[in-house]
Amino acid sequence: MAEKWRPWITLLKDIAYGVLLWLVIITFVGQVREVPSGSMEPTILVGDRFWTDKLFLRFGTIRRGDIVVFDPPPPIQSPYPYIKRVIGLPGETVEVRDGQVFIDGEPLVEPYIAEAPRYRFGPVTLAEDEYVVLGDNRNLSNDSHEWGLLNRDRIFARAVYRIWPFDRIGPIR
Template sequence: MEGQIVSEESQSLDDLPTTSPVPAKAVSPKPHKSFWREVLETVILTILIFFLAQSLIQPFRIQGSSMEPNFHTDQLLMVNKAAYFHFDVNPWLRLIPGVKAEGSSVWWVFGGPKRGDVVVFEYPRDPSQDYIKRVIGFPGEKVEVRSGVVYVNDQPLTEPYIKEASLSPYGPMVVPEGTLFVLGDNRNGSSDSRAWGFLPIDRIIGKAMIAYWPLGKGWGIVNEASYN
């Protein structure tokens, strides 16, 4: 036998309990932030955004002709400082019981430098100076300059971006661990790895991404070099 459900609406109004009316309360609106507090918050937010941007990108002005004909004196570049973010994972691995992690093992979070990348870095002999060069050789590779041609592991590089072939021979030399071999595009007017040695990766500031001033020839995204 089915049960019956009685809704409350079926009750008589006389059966409902009587209640006294409750007076409405006036609620005052929350006070607005003061003008100076809003100004202070805006200033603090602006400062935080500025420092965050500075940790990711930074403008640089080129001084010198070592990267001609592609980059010129007083040209302004935007450099991506996060492009080559890296750290040694071995110290962390050594914290795991039973794990033997000898030496160093660098992990590039967003991928490491590629051959042909244009990088800005601290000059190894004077970190107060920033240099700009092109990445040519990686750890373990044999680098040589012979008859104006750059060879990596005995294979010639086709470099359409250089101003003119190098007049001075170099090497052969094997790039040590933790370093890069870098050259200027103006091979006969550049102080680079041929003169002061290999570039420690920890000296790299970032990757040249955009040439934004002056407008005109050479303005825009820095093209990545391709090798046949």
């Protein structure tokens, strides 16, 4: 009778190992995310799906231009993580004025934005664990210019590779 159940037991063990492997991957390596808003247009469009890298936080550094996934800071109450581009790094002074971002007084070249920002922000000098994150669709993005600086401990992944739609598959730059 035990021989009769052996294939089912093997199948259940394989499923359990698969679920365990899946949990390890999405917890420590990365996972697929979908963009629900147009705040990152034209770089990432509504409905795009992309693979995120969680390992870079352990083995790399956050750089200007990285597109990061994070839990929005208080007072934002959202069940979904946010995705924005890192603009200001720790120790820098960031200001947005006259339709331009300035880092330590120097204009930042941003070929990826939808249009020039129509708001003022800063100047603000970032502490050791603070970042300024802005959406590429600057004037329609709920980002640092509205709620302030982002602490490093809220960042949990970086967007690295678009997997949907098929006609735009590739690295996210």
